[in-house]
Amino acid sequence: MMKMVYTSENQFLVCNAKNLIEAQGIGTFLKNEFAQGAVGETSAFDAWPEVWIFSDSDYEQALNIIETSLSRKNAAEWVCENCSEHNDSSFDICWNCQKDNA
Numbered sequence: 230m231m232k233m234v235y236t237s238e239n240q241f242l243v244c245n246a247k248n249l250i251e252a253q254g255i256g257t258f259l260k261n262e263f264a265q266g267a268v269g270e271t272s273a274f275d276a277w278p279e280v281w282i283f284s285d286s287d288y289e290q291a292l293n294i295i296e297t298s299l300s301r302k303n304a305a306e307w308v309c310e311n312c313s314e315h316n317d318s319s320f321d322i323c324w325n326c327q328k329d330n331a
């Protein structure tokens with residue numbers, strides 16, 4: 230059985246997820262890859278691109294790969310807009326100038 234493991238309106242994120250899963254040796258394919266941005270189409274009819282796997286025995290692993298990837302991204306440090314200092318993700322305000330992380 231084939232299963233969908235990830236979808237997003239952001240095609241970059243979808244391609245990124247596909248690459249991460251394939252890097253672990255899991256076969257994937259995209260659906261709706263070309264559904265967005267077609268000339269003359271309105272966004273109301275756009276379907277989000279989807280990442281599918283060929284074998285549902287890989288489903289849990291594929292989801293783990295995506296979750297790990299997303300949580301790593303959320304944990305990334307941020308740069309203060311005000312003073313350009315780098316801040317750890319656990320800080321909500323800049324350690325240097327106390328500006329909110331916008």
Ligand SMILES: [Zn+2]
Binds near residue numbers: 310312313324328
């Ligand atoms: Zn700052």
